Structures are given as C-alpha cells and as structure tokens.
Amino acid sequence: RKExxxxxxxxxxxxxxxxxFNCTYSNSASQSFxxxxxxxxxxxxxxxxxxxxxxxxxxFTAQLNRxxxxxxxxxRDSKLSDSATYLCVVNIQAGTAxxxxxxxxxxxxx
Amino acid sequence: xxxxxxTPRHLVMGMTNKKSLKCEQHLGHNAMYWYKQSAKxxxxxxxxxxxxxxxxxxxxxxxxxxxxxxxxxxFLHLHTLQPEDSALxxxxxxxxxxxxxxxxxxxxxxxxxxx
Numbered sequence: 361r362k363e364x365x366x367x368x369x370x371x372x373x374x375x376x377x378x379x380x381f382n383c384t385y386s387n388s389a390s391q392s393f394x395x396x397x398x399x400x401x402x403x404x405x406x407x408x409x410x411x412x413x414x415x416x417x418x419x420f421t422a423q424l425n426r427x428x429x430x431x432x433x434x435x436r437d438s439k440l441s442d443s444a445t446y447l448c449v450v451n452i453q454a455g456t457a458x459x460x461x462x463x464x465x466x467x468x469x470x
Numbered sequence: 471x472x473x474x475x476x477t478p479r480h481l482v483m484g485m486t487n488k489k490s491l492k493c494e495q496h497l498g499h500n501a502m503y504w505y506k507q508s509a510k511x512x513x514x515x516x517x518x519x520x521x522x523x524x525x526x527x528x529x530x531x532x533x534x535x536x537x538x539x540x541x542x543x544x545f546l547h548l549h550t551l552q553p554e555d556s557a558l559x560x561x562x563x564x565x566x567x568x569x570x571x572x573x574x575x576x577x578x579x580x581x582x583x584x585x
Contacts, residue, residue, distance in 0.1 A: 368510075404576050405576070457503060462511065463512070
C-alpha cells in the first residue's frame with residue numbers, strides 16, 4: 361500500500377463550484393499533514409497545514425480524520441485561478457522528510 | 471519568490487556529460503533537500519542535509535552526487551546519467567529537519583533532459 365494516496369483526477373468543475381479532495385495515509389503514527397499546491401511547470405508551494413480540529417483559510421477548508429487515516433481539502437466557490445495540482449503531504453515523525461502524494465489535478469472552467 | 475534559487479532552470483545533457491545543479495537559499499534555514507519529480511509519480515526524496523551534514527540518502531544511484539559546502543548552498547553533481555533520469559529536480563529548504571508543522575520552501579526546479 362502506498363504511503364500517501366490521492367485520486368489523481370482530473371477534477372473538471374465550473375467556476376463557483378464546490379470541490380473536495382481526499383487523501384489517505386498508511387502510517388497511523390503520522391504526525392503532521394499539509395496541502396501543497398503546484399501550478400503547471402512550477403514548484404510546489406504550501407497551501408495550508410492541516411490541524412486535528414480542522415482549519416479554514418478563506419474558501420479552503422482542511423479536515424483530518426485520524427481514525428480513518430485520511431485528510432481532505434474542500435474548496436468553495438472555485439475560481440479559474442484555483443486550477444492546479446493539489447499535493448497531500450504527510451510527515452511520519454519529527455526529523456524525517458515529508459512524504460508526498462502524486463497529487464490531484466483540478467481544472468476550473470468558465 | 472520563495473527565497474530558494476535554483477540554476478539552471480533547464481538542462482539538456484548527453485549520457486556521457488558531467489553537469490551540476492546548484493541551489494541557494496536566502497532564508498537562514500538549516501535543512502536542505504533534493505527531490506525528483508517525474509511525470510505521473512509523486513515527488514521522490516533524494517537527499518537530506520541538516521547543518522550541511524547528510525542525514526538521508528534515499529537509495530539514490532551513485533551517478534547522482536550531492537554536495538553541501540554550507541547551510542545555504544546545495545549542489546547535485548550529475549554524471550553518466552540515463553534517459554530515465556530526465557525529470558524535474560527540485561531543491562527545498564526548511565528551518566529545521568521536517569518535523570511537526572515544519573514547512574518546505576521549494577526552488578523553481580531544474581528541468582533535466584538526458585539524451
């Protein structure tokens with residue numbers, strides 16, 4: 361089983377839509393979780409950390425379910441500029457490198 | 471601008487060439503990383519340096535040779551590469567080794583093509 365799994369998509373949605381991505385991780389000892397965003401031919405950039413209680417940043421909401429070992433990202437009122445690949449990232453323990461998923465591609469159209 | 475600069479942005483090399491990728495971070499971070507990103511595959515960690523000491527080598531072939539002369543600079547020396555090594559090579563840094571809440575800052579990457 362892969363360490364971090366994501367549905368690669370692509371997710372094709374119209375502007376204004378709400379879209380959700382899920383990500384599962386295999387190691388129950390994983391300690392920290394992130395969503396990174398990567399635009400085409402660009403480097404990944406941190407979108408948001410994911411906290412146990414869930415957290416929101418504008419139109420973006422991240423949730424963590426430790427019992428089921430998955431994290432989610434919800435994007436409300438999608439914009440054209442949200443088109444990108446969203447990478448789920450997990451850290452198993454302090455001092456070790458982050459583990460990346462393959463990414464989920466989102467395409468928002470007008 | 472993330473504070474992590476990589477050169478060159480693009481590189482085409484033959485299998486017998488020797489080339490080097492350079493990374494410099496201006497963030498005062500202590501940890502630096504090399505990642506490889508191939509099409510349809512997740513980012514693969516290659517090497518980790520903490521305070522210029524290598525702490526992780528993720529079973530990378532010896533045709534890739536990292537060098538970290540100080541905490542701000544990281545090199546990846548390439549020699550006798552194979553066509554399957556063609557990929558985007560990303561340098562990243564973090565304040566300390568990736569841990570709880572630690573964030574990575576990436577450079578723009580070097581798109582490498584091996585002919």
